Amino acid sequence: xxxxxxxxEMENCIGCRSCLAxxxxxxxxxxxNRNYVLDVDPFETRQTIPLMCLHCVNPACARSCPAxxxxxxxxxxxxxxxxxxxxxCQNCTIACPYGIPKFDEEQNLMYKCDLCxxxxxxxxxxxxxxxxxxxxxxxxxxxxxxxxxxQHKLANGKWMASQMIEPLESETNVKISLPGILQGKQKLx
Amino acid sequence: xxxxxxxKFARRAFTIVLVLFIASxxxxxxxxxxxxxxxxxxxxSIVFVGxxxxxxxxxxxxxxxxxxxxxxxxxxxxxxxxKTSAEHLVTYRFIWNRGWYRxxxxxxxxWGCILSAFVTFPLxxxxxxxxxxxxxxxxxxxxxxxxxxxxxxxFLAYLFFNALNITAxxxxxGVCMALYRRMKDFQALAEQTFLYDLMPLYLLLFISITGxxxxxxxxxxxxxxxxxxxxxxxxxxxxxxxxxxxxxxxxIPFRPMSVFARNYREHYAEREMKKCxxxxxxxxxxxxxxxxxxxxxxxxxxxxxxxxxHLAELCLPCRRKYRIFRFTGKPxxxxxxxxxxxxxxx
Numbered sequence: 078x079x080x081x082x083x084x085x086e087m088e089n090c091i092g093c094r095s096c097l098a099x100x101x102x103x104x105x106x107x108x109x110n111r112n113y114v115l116d117v118d119p120f121e122t123r124q125t126i127p128l129m130c131l132h133c134v135n136p137a138c139a140r141s142c143p144a145x146x147x148x149x150x151x152x153x154x155x156x157x158x159x160x161x162x163x164x165x166c167q168n169c170t171i172a173c174p175y176g177i178p179k180f181d182e183e184q185n186l187m188y189k190c191d192l193c194x195x196x197x198x199x200x201x202x203x204x205x206x207x208x209x210x211x212x213x214x215x216x217x218x219x220x221x222x223x224x225x226x227x228q229h230k231l232a233n234g235k236w237m238a239s240q241m242i243e244p245l246e247s248e249t250n251v252k253i254s255l256p257g258i259l260q261g262k263q264k265l266x
Numbered sequence: 267x268x269x270x271x272x273x274k275f276a277r278r279a280f281t282i283v284l285v286l287f288i289a290s291x292x293x294x295x296x297x298x299x300x301x302x303x304x305x306x307x308x309x310x311s312i313v314f315v316g317x318x319x320x321x322x323x324x325x326x327x328x329x330x331x332x333x334x335x336x337x338x339x340x341x342x343x344x345x346x347x348x349k350t351s352a353e354h355l356v357t358y359r360f361i362w363n364r365g366w367y368r369x370x371x372x373x374x375x376x377w378g379c380i381l382s383a384f385v386t387f388p389l390x391x392x393x394x395x396x397x398x399x400x401x402x403x404x405x406x407x408x409x410x411x412x413x414x415x416x417x418x419x420x421f422l423a424y425l426f427f428n429a430l431n432i433t434a435x436x437x438x439x440g441v442c443m444a445l446y447r448r449m450k451d452f453q454a455l456a457e458q459t460f461l462y463d464l465m466p467l468y469l470l471l472f473i474s475i476t477g478x479x480x481x482x483x484x485x486x487x488x489x490x491x492x493x494x495x496x497x498x499x500x501x502x503x504x505x506x507x508x509x510x511x512x513x514x515x516x517x518i519p520f521r522p523m524s525v526f527a528r529n530y531r532e533h534y535a536e537r538e539m540k541k542c543x544x545x546x547x548x549x550x551x552x553x554x555x556x557x558x559x560x561x562x563x564x565x566x567x568x569x570x571x572x573x574x575x576h577l578a579e580l581c582l583p584c585r586r587k588y589r590i591f592r593f594t595g596k597p598x599x600x601x602x603x604x605x606x607x608x609x610x611x612x
Contacts, residue, residue, distance in 0.1 A: 087593060097610035105453020110610045115590050119603045126593060128586055140565040141558050143330040144523065156457065160364070161517040166527035168330055171550055171558040174569050174577045176585030185360035185524065195456030244592050246569060246577075255593055 080152070081218050083192065083206060084225065085127060088256035089213040090114065092125035096205035096214060103193045103204045111157075111179060111190040112205060117256075126256065127213060129205065130155060130177045130190035131249035138169035138178055138189070146187075153250035154192035163187055174246040192251075222252055275323055282315050286391060293409045294392030307390045310504035314511070318519065321511035325520070330561045337553075338526020341533050350528045355521060367447065374440030379470070379518070382433040386503075396426075431481050434474040441471045466514045472502045530554070542581035543573075544588070544599050549581035 092114055100110035112129035136155045139147035146162035147169060149155050158169070165185035170178045178189040193203035201207075202216030209215075217225075244255060271277035294300050326335055353359040358376065362369040388394035388408070396404045404423060406413045416422045425432075444467055448454045458464065476499035483492045510516060531551065539548030540555040558578050562569065569577035577585055580599075587599040 094607060094610065097608070101610050103452075105451065105456070108611075110608075113586055113605070113608055115586060115598070115605060116603060117590055117594050117598055118596050118601055119606075120601065124594075126590055128589060135565075135567070137562055137565075137567050137569070140567060141330050141561050143328065143334045143527070144520070145325070145328070150457075161514060162520075164334075164521075164524035164527045165360075166334060166531065166554075167550070168554070168558050168561070170582060171555060171578050172562055174585070175589050176580070176582040181363075183360070183363040185354075186364070195452045198456060247567075253593075 081197070081200060081202075081216055082222060083132075083203060083251045084215045084217050084222060085251065085253045086213050086215065087126045087254060088124070089211040090125045090127055091211050091213075092116070092123065093210060095208045095210060096127055096129075099204035099208040100190075104195045105191075106193075106204075107188075109179075109181075109188065111177075111188060113177075124256065127205070128175065128177070129251070130192075131175060131245065131251040131253070132190075132192060133246075134248040134250060137172040137174060141168040141172035143168060150191075150194055150198065152192070152194075152197060154194050154197060155189070156191045156194060157189050158187040160186060225254065275319055278323070279316055279319050282319070283312060286312070286315075289393060289409075290391045293388075294395070295407075295410050297392070299395045299397075299407070300392045301389065301395070304390045306500045307386070307503060310500075310507050311387070311390060313504075314507040317508055318511040321516060322519070329564045330557075331523075333557050333561065334523060334526050334530055337530050338523065341526070341529040344529050344533060346532060347525065347529060350525050351522075354524050354528070367443065371440050371443035371447065374436045375444065375470070376440075376518075378433045378436030378440055378474075382430055382437070385429045385433075430477060434477045437470050437474045438478075441467045441474070462514055466506075466509070469502065469506045469509065473499070473506055476502050540579065542584050543575040543579045544584040545581060547581050555579060 094114050096112055097110040097114060100106060100112050101108045112127060114125050114127050117124040117126060132153055132155050134153070136147065136149065139145075139149065139155060142158070143166060144158075144162045144164045146158035146164075147155060148159065163186050165180075165187075167180050167187065169187055169189075170176075170180055178187050180187050193201075193205075197203055197216075203214075206214040206216040244253065271280065290300070291297060325331055358369060358372055361372050394406070394408050396406060398404055398418070402418050403415050404418050405415050406426070416426070445464075448458055448463065448467075454463070476495060479495050480492065480499060483489055483495055506515075510518070531554065534551035534553035538552040540550050540552040541548050555578050559576050562578070571577065571588075577588075580588060583605050584599050586605070587601070590596075590598040591600075
């Protein structure tokens with residue numbers, strides 16, 4: 078099976094929050110969602126963007142964990158803290174550059190998006206990508222990803238439209254496509 | 267003295283074995299009450315000390331671990347330590363909050379193992395033994411001191427003699443509950459591996475069953491097969507001891523770290539909170555924010571932004587909004603609008 082990745086086409090998001098609801102239903106997610114849908118500027122536009130763990134190749138959360146509780150699965154998914162190891166220090170929540178890990182004070186336990194590992198390890202899309210009605214969240218293989226990248230390749234060698242600064246802090250396993258409308262670039266699907 | 271040992275590991279191993287030796291010397295009244303039938307366990311325990319130290323030192327050397335260990339030790343005598351320790355190490359309140367099934371399973375497994383260790387280690391090292399002066403009356407000796415006298419056919423004596431049988435039943439019940447959960451829980455099914463998650467359960471089952479077989483052999487079979495079963499049981503215990511520091515069971519000796527972590531968070535939060543560089547809300551102790559920045563720095567991860575702040579200096583909602591700014595170019599993080607509708611009901 079070709080390696081598949083989560084791909085976020087940000088501008089497609091309509092803010093329905095299906096991904097949040099679906100996240101709660103993943104086996105082991107314990108009825109709690111681990112992703113976010115954020116308004117870009119609610120006073121000006123209806124545009125929303127989903128934000129979830131981007132599964133860094135060199136994850137700051139795992140690097141800062143004193144208990145080595147955050148494991149990285151073979152498909153690159155950065156998993157929730159192992160329940161027996163997590164000591165509740167919350168270093169991971171402070172270290173994450175995107176503010177993703179959540180912490181349950183009662184259970185003294187960190188939890189985060191694990192790319193629905195029980196599904197994605199078998200090539201089944203994560204819950205969020207399964208339900209997204211607008212194809213904002215897609216589960217695609219490397220060939221499809223390359224095609225999408227080629228589609229948006231610009232003369233300056235950059236994949237994304239007119240973005241001056243790097244949108245991410247480091248290489249991630251989840252791939253993103255920035256909202257073109259906001260960048261003044263029209264994308265047609 | 268500085269150069270007496272080749273490494274930190276050698277020094278600590280020597281110290282621990284020396285302490286064990288002196289404690290045995292004193293506890294067994296100058297080696298007059300060592301139970302030589304248990305010498306295999308003694309050798310196993312000493313090898314375990316080596317393995318444990320090896321794992322522990324490698325672990326404590328990691329920068330984030332080192333910080334929590336050092337600062338946690340300094341803060342050990344906080345007023346809240348007894349309460350936190352009781353909740354984290356005795357009653358497992360946080361596991362109760364994860365569900366009654368997991369809590370019951372963990373109480374049975376955890377206390378089954380800990381009580382067994384409280385019985386067996388003192389017996390192996392000669393710290394505890396029984397003598398009989400008058401017929402029918404046992405004297406319990408602990409660290410060379412006559413602790414109490416009990417009637418050999420009394421209730422207390424019954425509990426003492428059957429302690430390991432009782433804990434074996436506790437462990438077997440706990441293991442069965444854990445194995446059942448591992449067959450049914452989706453996340454467990456997805457993430458578990460034989461070596462890390464299942465083997466420790468099988469090892470505990472192996473120990474408990476062979477231990478109970480010794481009792482069964484005594485009670486029902488007039489000791490038939492006892493020598494063989496006792497060697498198998500000894501094998502099961504020693505293999506588990508050697509495995510302990512390198513697998514899932516390592517969380518038993520490492521768990522007190524959670525008390526350190528709680529103290530560390532509480533103490534420094536009382537001292538000074540870090541104010542979010544965007545919205546000004548105090549979200550974590552200044553010390554921890556600083557420590558995390560240091561730890562990331564040693565890992566060559568730098569989240570210093572053009573705006574002049576480090577990402578670990580933003581509260582979590584602002585950090586998410588700042589990311590939207592980086593995606594879109596619109597200064598979402600400066601907008602007063604709060605995140606809305608982020609929690610779905612499962």
